[in-house]
Amino acid sequence: MRLAQHMAIASDKVKAIAIEATEFPELSRAYQVMAVPKIVMNDRVQFEGALPESQFLDAVVRAASGNGDR
Amino acid sequence: MPILQAKDQEAVRKEFERLTGPVKFVVFSQELVAGDLCRQNEQLMKEVAELSDKITVEVLNPTIDRERAESYGVSDVPATVIEGAQDYGIRFLGIPAGYEFSNLIDSTIAVSRGEASLTEQTKALLATLPANVEIKVFSTPT
Numbered sequence: 001m002r003l004a005q006h007m008a009i010a011s012d013k014v015k016a017i018a019i020e021a022t023e024f025p026e027l028s029r030a031y032q033v034m035a036v037p038k039i040v041m042n043d044r045v046q047f048e049g050a051l052p053e054s055q056f057l058d059a060v061v062r063a064a065s066g067n068g069d070r
Numbered sequence: 071m072p073i074l075q076a077k078d079q080e081a082v083r084k085e086f087e088r089l090t091g092p093v094k095f096v097v098f099s100q101e102l103v104a105g106d107l108c109r110q111n112e113q114l115m116k117e118v119a120e121l122s123d124k125i126t127v128e129v130l131n132p133t134i135d136r137e138r139a140e141s142y143g144v145s146d147v148p149a150t151v152i153e154g155a156q157d158y159g160i161r162f163l164g165i166p167a168g169y170e171f172s173n174l175i176d177s178t179i180a181v182s183r184g185e186a187s188l189t190e191q192t193k194a195l196l197a198t199l200p201a202n203v204e205i206k207v208f209s210t211p212t
Contacts, residue, residue: 001170001173001207001209002173002176002177003188004205004207005160005173005176005177005180006180006186006187006188007186007188007192007196007205008158008159008160008205009158009160009180009181009184009185009186010186010188010192010193010196010197011196011197011199012159013196013199013201013202013203014159014196014199014202014203014205015143015159015160015161015202015203015204015205016159016160016161016205016207017161017162017163017204017205017206017207018161018162018163018164018166018170018173018207018209019163019164019206019207019208019209020162020163020164020165020166020167020170020209020210020211021208021209021210022164022210022211023104023107023148023163023164023165024146024163024164027146027163028208031206031208033208036208036209036210037207037208037209038207038208039205039206039207039208040205040206040208041203041204041205041206042202042203042204043204053188053189053192054192057192057195057196060196060199060203060205061195061199063203063205064199064200064201064202064203065200065201066201
């Protein structure tokens with residue numbers, strides 16, 4: 001969550017929402033959260049686990065460009 | 071009974087010496103929807119806010135304060151907006167416990183200072199994003 005939050009501070013275009021998965025089971029089911037942390041960007045790019053800053057940024061750029069994983 | 075133990079309070083108080091500008095925790099609670107969780111979240115945010123005179127807390131009900139909730143994009147409770155000189159788009163859904171607690175403290179300091187701890191390269195690329203990006207990070211307290 002740390003990277004997402006700092007990117008939100010750096011860019012007006014980025015919003016970071018930390019979700020406590022067990023308190024929001026419906027949302028977690030909707031996003032098929034099987035392992036944490038699970039990151040979902042623009043409901044389009046998603047991955048599990050922590051990534052280094054450069055790879056996290058790549059995912060943000062993909063999400064902003066509309067080039068998702070699915 | 072306080073949620074934060076004395077040693078945690080002391081550690082956070084020390085971290086908060088780095089705060090430079092005001093921070094507001096905008097807490098959304100709704101007794102009828104999630105009473106226990108909302109009460110705990112409110113209590114935690116108030117306890118954290120007490121550790122620095124730069125932090126204030128505002129508690130809103132998304133049904134009663136509908137316009138404010140919509141402007142923040144909040145529809146679920148408990149939810150907390152961490153706001154500095156501006157709304158940077160940082161939200162917590164649920165109680166930031168465990169690992170997320172350290173992110174609450176870190177983001178409070180970062181919005182207070184208006185500084186992102188990122189490489190210059192990352193900041194430069196973020197400045198060229200062609201569209202908005204909403205990042206959801208699902209986690210659990212342990």
